[in-house]
Amino acid sequence: MARDLIDTQWRIETAEGVTLTLTPAGLVPRAYAYAIDLAIRCAIFVALIIVMEVTEITEKFGAGLLLLVAFALEWFYPVVFEALRGRTPGKAALGLRVVTTDGAPIGFGASLLRNLLRVTDFFPFGYALGAIMVVATPRFQRFGDLVAGALVVHEGRVEEARSARAAGPAAPLSVPLDVDEQRAVISFAHRRELLGARADELALLTGDATQGDASARTAALVAAARWYEGRR
Amino acid sequence: MSRALFQERMREAEAAVEADLQILERGGELSDPLEFAARYRGLASTLSIARHRRYDSALVDRLNALVVRAHTALYAARLGRSARDGLSVLLFEFPRRVRALPGPLLLSVLCFFGTYLAAFTWVRLDPQAAYALMPASYLDGLAEMYDPKGRIQTTERTLDDDLTMFGFYVWNNVGIAFRTFGASLFLGVGSILALVFNGLYIGVGHAHVVERGFGESFHAFVLGHSAFELFAIVLAGLAGFHVGFAFLRPGLESRSRAVLLRAREVLPILWGAFAMLLIAAAIEAFFSPRDLPFGVKLAVGSVNAVGLLSFFAFSGRETRAPR
Numbered sequence: 381m382a383r384d385l386i387d388t389q390w391r392i393e394t395a396e397g398v399t400l401t402l403t404p405a406g407l408v409p410r411a412y413a414y415a416i417d418l419a420i421r422c423a424i425f426v427a428l429i430i431v432m433e434v435t436e437i438t439e440k441f442g443a444g445l446l447l448l449v450a451f452a453l454e455w456f457y458p459v460v461f462e463a464l465r466g467r468t469p470g471k472a473a474l475g476l477r478v479v480t481t482d483g484a485p486i487g488f489g490a491s492l493l494r495n496l497l498r499v500t501d502f503f504p505f506g507y508a509l510g511a512i513m514v515v516a517t518p519r520f521q522r523f524g525d526l527v528a529g530a531l532v533v534h535e536g537r538v539e540e541a542r543s544a545r546a547a548g549p550a551a552p553l554s555v556p557l558d559v560d561e562q563r564a565v566i567s568f569a570h571r572r573e574l575l576g577a578r579a580d581e582l583a584l585l586t587g588d589a590t591q592g593d594a595s596a597r598t599a600a601l602v603a604a605a606r607w608y609e610g611r612r
Numbered sequence: 613m614s615r616a617l618f619q620e621r622m623r624e625a626e627a628a629v630e631a632d633l634q635i636l637e638r639g640g641e642l643s644d645p646l647e648f649a650a651r652y653r654g655l656a657s658t659l660s661i662a663r664h665r666r667y668d669s670a671l672v673d674r675l676n677a678l679v680v681r682a683h684t685a686l687y688a689a690r691l692g693r694s695a696r697d698g699l700s701v702l703l704f705e706f707p708r709r710v711r712a713l714p715g716p717l718l719l720s721v722l723c724f725f726g727t728y729l730a731a732f733t734w735v736r737l738d739p740q741a742a743y744a745l746m747p748a749s750y751l752d753g754l755a756e757m758y759d760p761k762g763r764i765q766t767t768e769r770t771l772d773d774d775l776t777m778f779g780f781y782v783w784n785n786v787g788i789a790f791r792t793f794g795a796s797l798f799l800g801v802g803s804i805l806a807l808v809f810n811g812l813y814i815g816v817g818h819a820h821v822v823e824r825g826f827g828e829s830f831h832a833f834v835l836g837h838s839a840f841e842l843f844a845i846v847l848a849g850l851a852g853f854h855v856g857f858a859f860l861r862p863g864l865e866s867r868s869r870a871v872l873l874r875a876r877e878v879l880p881i882l883w884g885a886f887a888m889l890l891i892a893a894a895i896e897a898f899f900s901p902r903d904l905p906f907g908v909k910l911a912v913g914s915v916n917a918v919g920l921l922s923f924f925a926f927s928g929r930e931t932r933a934p935r
Contacts, residue, residue, distance in 0.1 A: 394683060398656035399663070401676050440772035447779030454783075455790060466684065483680065484687040489879045496882070499794025500802070523797050526868055527855065527875045535681075559666050566615075566668035609668070610614020 390519050390531065392483045400483055403534040404520040407511055409474045410532055414507075416470030421453045455495070462491040467535075477535045481519075490528040497524035550606035555589045562608040569605030572598070615667050622658050626675075629655050629682055636685040652682040698883075704928030706884035709877060710847065711924065713854055720849035723807035724842070731815030735823065742820045745812065754817045758826040758833065778897035785841060786889045789848035793855075793882060797871075800856025807849045814842075828906065835913030836900045839920050840892035844885040851878035851885070 390402045432442040461468040466485050467477045478486045501510030501522045510522035572579045580594035590597035632648045642648050659675045735742045795802025821830045855874045862870035
């Protein structure tokens with residue numbers, strides 16, 4: 381299909397013989413997720429300091445504890461969350477998940493690799509190299525992801541559009557359509573709410589297949605979509 | 613079959629998988645895990661059929677998302693590794709991997725101990741060179757630390773001090789080891805720099821402290837843990853070299869795949885170096901500062917060094933078939 385050329389999806393074939401489609405996450409959601417995780421890590425650290433102030437743990441013991449916590453937060457916070465839950469809290473907030481390139485959940489080893497290599501991706505400052513890699517690689521992988529064989533993907537929980545379920549008249553278009561064209565009409569009907577005013581503009585491009593003004597053409601397309609879906 | 617009828621028929625199967633997933637994703641147990649696997653396979657074939665019939669993306673995407681979640685839940689099971697497995701990796705697989713890579717090991721030893729020895733010799737021959745190589749504040753700080761008449765090497769050290777230092781050693785030393793590996797992807801140059809810099813720091817510092825006449829208290833302090841600590845850094849460098857050089861000599865694989873495979877090979881070494889540094893930090897914080905006779909320190913240090921070397925030389929050598 382021609383759309384394979386331009387989309388960013390990654391297809392994997394599982395042992396069950398079915399092809400799964402994963403949607404790798406780009407730079408921006410990942411940057412937001414990182415920012416949230418950073419805030420959480422700082423909050424844990426500050427909270428610990430406050431707790432120690434309040435409970436008056438001796439200064440030196442507290443300093444040792446703080447350093448251990450700083451170490452764990454720096455190196456193992458992402459590893460533990462990714463290996464046990466598939467994502468850090470920041471990634472969960474953005475609906476992201478870390479998986480291996482064959483779609484399976486990531487383990488401790490691979491997660492450790494991708495997080496240790498943050499040193500490389502951070503180079504020379506502020507994850508500059510990692511950002512370039514995410515933008516430049518087809519599956520949006522920084523060095524750590526490439527080495528660990530990992531992907532950061534959008535966790536798909538797709539809700540069917542309301543318009544797709546709404547009842548209404550169903551009638552085919554006056555012109556016979558092939559399967560791909562029918563599919564396009566159905567997709568149009570499902571995305572009508574998202575498209576807003578653009579839906580009418582698109583409907584005007586259907587030529588002889590529909591008649592009347594823009595809203596009449598849109599209604600005809602939606603009715604046709606119901607027909608092709610078999611809801612008649 | 614029309615799309616609407618298809619959707620109607622699969623709704624039940626979809627709901628069953630969704631119900632199972634609700635339990636699994638909260639960490640619960642299913643009453644019949646095999647049934648879940650069967651449901652997953654059924655849903656997977658439903659997805660294939662939906663794709664084949666070119667149903668619209670709303671339907672296919674929703675099914676795909678559900679199958680991906682089920683796939684994740686199903687294969688999460690294979691991650692379960694017992695603690696015993698982890699221990700056998702550390703005790704047997706770790707030294708085996710180190711022995712399998714003599715080239716990178718030699719290079720790492722040369723980068724680190726070579727620089728160490730060179731810096732040490734240089735500063736012993738020309739004590740003033742220390743000030744050319746390192747900032748005076750670093751050298752004075754070191755000297756103060758190991759001055760037996762100073763305020764730091766005292767017998768009044770408490771458990772609190774030990775804990776503070778344990779935290780510091782873990783944070784600092786493991787951080788150094790992890791960074792040594794993490795910088796490896798620049799063709800291994802990052803690891804070379806990390807090893808050379810650390811060798812230089814320690815070599816100059818060592819020579820300078822001896823030069824000031826605090827050699828005995830310095831040696832008494834470092835003997836116990838140095839074998840674990842220094843060798844762990846060398847191993848982190850080894851791991852870095854093995855991965856970094858995959859760019860230069862990928863062998864029969866593509867470069868990206870060579871890096872991926874080699875990273876997997878060195879994982880036990882990284883875990884091992886981490887464990888060694890934890891041991892080193894514990895010794896350094898709780899044993900090294902104790903005011904014991906020099907002979908005891910020397911004995912413990914020697915046992916540690918010999919034990920560690922024979923661990924790497926012999927452990928995991930039995931002919932038992934690898935997993």
